[in-house]
Amino acid sequence: MPMETDTEINTETGTADLIARARAGDHNAFRDLVQDHSHGLQVHCYRILGSLQDAEDALQETLVSAWRNLGEFGQRSSIRTWLYKIATNRCLSMLRADSRRPRIAAAPPEPAVALPDPTGAGDAPPWLEPYPDVLLDHLVDQRPGPEARYETTEAISLAFITALQLLPPRQRAALVLRDVLGYHAAEVARMLDTTQEAVSSALKRARATVDNRLADSGGPDGSPARKPDTAAEQRLVARFTDALERGDMNALIDLFVTDVRLSMPPAMLEYRGVEAARRVLAAATFRPGYAYRVVLTRANGQPAFGLYLADPHAGVYHAYCFLVVTAAGDRIAAMTSFTTDVMARFGLPRTLPGMEG
Helix, strand or coil, rough: CCCCCCCCCCCCHHHHHHHHHCCCCCHHHHHHHHHHHHHHHHHHHHHHCCCHHCCCCCCCCHHHHHHHHHCCCCCCCCCCHHHHHHHHHHHHHHHCCCCCCCHCCCCCCCCCCCCCCCEEEEECCCCCCEEEEEHHHCCCCCCCCCCCCCCHHHHHHHHHHHHHHHHCCCHHHHHHHHCCCCCCCCHHHCCCCCCHHHHHHHHHHHHHHHHHHHHCCCCCCCCCCCCHHHHHHHHHHHHHHHHHHCCCHHHHHHHHHEEEEECCCCEEEEEEHHHCCCCCCCCCCCCCCCCCEEEEECCCCCEEEEEEEECCCCEEEEEEEEEEEEEEECCCEEEEECCCCHHHHHHCCCCCEECCC
């Protein structure tokens, strides 16, 4: 019976030499062997784990494992596939070990202001973190295979990452490997050490959950929100920034779709609809005497903003929160507010100088 081989047989010039040198203990050769895959592996781990910090830990453990076990690499598959198998199983091991459960179970910090009652329990998990677009810019290994069902931009959006976190770990891994990275079902089965039938069953359940969640978090017509064109996004960003810096809550509300979602990890609460959004913004954002500066960045392929609150006594603006906006054309379908802990990841300072009198 012939040996079963992966479809991505490694044909890169010089790879065999790098493998031989790395097996002989050459750290520089190993670095050259894996460097084109590191960013892609980090994004992969982030999709499964939902946390950039956890993804970084999983990536480091993946590379350590690959270095220690390079002698077991038989070149039946590509280095890329072998690394993704290690990374996937490292993520699954982290989830099985409950290494993140204490952080999930911990009570979220008390908000700085009293918030109105939410409209429901949100599904954004407490560990959810935004992913800086600047890291995506350095992503070399981002082209999905022919079996992918999701576009690269959709597969990094907060809505998609949140939907993945609703899945059991192995369903999550199977969907990412098959529908995001585009591996064939047989390859996914080998990477997860299971059968094609098990993969097909897991995918059926996972796709139903994710597709329903994406449809529910979309634009006014109920379809999944797509990345707006550049002109529409620029107009939306300009109007959003202007409304916040002028303190005009009505102008901000006018940007929301009727069924807008507001969520605030780590609190698993959700405010849905324009009137609920108005109440929470009045309580937390547009308070008497509050004045803001906004710094634009990008997260998860979406517009993101560092929001800074004026301190009239110190003459500076202090970091207040980090907002990620899901656009539906020139409107806002969802807004996720993160704590200031994530801002350093985006190169944003704790304070801004230069309050105007």
